[in-house]
Amino acid sequence: MLTIGFIGAGNMAQAMIKGWSGNQEIQQVVYSPHVGQKVADDLHIEAKSSALEVWLASDLVVLATPPDQLAAVARELQPGILIKPSVIVASVLGGISLEQLHKALGNTVVVTRTLPNVNVAVKYGYTALAFDEQVDADIKGAVAALFLELGRTDELTEEQFGAASAIAGSGPAFVAAFTEAFKEAGIAKGLDEEVAAKLAEQTVAGTAQHMTQAKKAPLDLANEVMTPGGSTAAGFDALTQGGLNQLVLDTITATMAKNAEFE
Ligand SMILES: NC(=O)C1=CN([C@@H]2O[C@H](COP(=O)(O)OP(=O)(O)OC[C@H]3O[C@@H](n4cnc5c(N)ncnc54)[C@H](OP(=O)(O)O)[C@@H]3O)[C@@H](O)[C@H]2O)C=CC1
Numbered sequence: 001m002l003t004i005g006f007i008g009a010g011n012m013a014q015a016m017i018k019g020w021s022g023n024q025e026i027q028q029v030v031y032s033p034h035v036g037q038k039v040a041d042d043l044h045i046e047a048k049s050s051a052l053e054v055w056l057a058s059d060l061v062v063l064a065t066p067p068d069q070l071a072a073v074a075r076e077l078q079p080g081i082l083i084k085p086s087v088i089v090a091s092v093l094g095g096i097s098l099e100q101l102h103k104a105l106g107n108t109v110v111v112t113r114t115l116p117n118v119n120v121a122v123k124y125g126y127t128a129l130a131f132d133e134q135v136d137a138d139i140k141g142a143v144a145a146l147f148l149e150l151g152r153t154d155e156l157t158e159e160q161f162g163a164a165s166a167i168a169g170s171g172p173a174f175v176a177a178f179t180e181a182f183k184e185a186g187i188a189k190g191l192d193e194e195v196a197a198k199l200a201e202q203t204v205a206g207t208a209q210h211m212t213q214a215k216k217a218p219l220d221l222a223n224e225v226m227t228p229g230g231s232t233a234a235g236f237d238a239l240t241q242g243g244l245n246q247l248v249l250d251t252i253t254a255t256m257a258k259n260a261e262f263e
């Protein structure tokens with residue numbers, strides 16, 4: 001049995017707990033100052049009463065607080081790090097580098113920097129992983145296998161994390177915003193809200209499934225839909241001329257700029 005402990009029980013921690021919940025070989029525990037007990041009850045796991053208790057009970061500890069809480073959490077964990085140095089840390093703290101993690105937790109702690117997205121809750125996530133040189137292949141393999149259970153994963157360099165965070169980490173919010181815009185357009189064109197919501201959601205989900213299952217590039221799929229001289233091509237022109245690519249680039253640029261403030 002592997003025990004995964006969460007420090008912080010917000011949206012990201014809950015998504016990961018849900019993703020691993022079906023695995024009978026994994027036991028999960030959580031500490032969060034206000035919502036910890038409620039989240040534990042809702043997700044049928046055990047609540048601990050401090051970050052230190054989580055550390056002492058766990059094989060792998062996920063740091064899932066806001067990034068600015070790292071120093072406070074690291075202080076609480078110091079006795080645990082001395083008593084039980086074997087615990088592996090998987091940080092999901094946005095913008096916090098391996099170097100910053102080692103500075104806070106100490107150089108002896110085995111630390112991995114991870115960047116999952118909320119889709120791990122339904123095992124359709126994407127997680128970027130970064131390890132420092134001292135992490136051996138067995139640990140890398142074990143951590144990667146855990147995150148593979150939650151969707152796709154890659155080892156990236158830390159320099160790639162800013163872009164990965166904007167596209168994969170924040171991306172679900174942007175895709176959701178596009179889906180909402182689709183729904184709103186449906187309502188504006190006379191559909192009732194329930195029908196518009198269903199059409200938008202099924203079309204976004206189905207398009208993603210189609211590209212993934214059939215291994216189709218986005219523009220190949222788009223071209224299949226666009227009958228020459230037909231209605232989709234007219235809409236596609238409007239989308240392109242309206243500046244979709246620039247808008248998406250601006251969105252990713254703004255996201256990365258904010259993320260860089262934490263570094
Ligand atoms: N949401 C996402 O899609 C992604 C988030 N991340 C990263 O994950 C981290 C958490 O984000 P998210 O879950 O969205 O944030 P939330 O605000 O939803 O949750 C943060 C949690 O941290 C807890 N917390 C705050 N301070 C402490 C502390 N000192 N000790 C223990 N727990 C504490 C809060 O506790 P309480 O409520 O009990 O006060 C809360 O449960 C961030 O660093 C973010 O960058 C990374 C990738 C994607």
Ligand SMILES: O=C(O)[C@@H]1CCC=N1
Nearest residue numbers: 094165166169170171
């Ligand atoms: O919004 C945030 O800061 C975090 C990082 C990636 C997704 N959510």
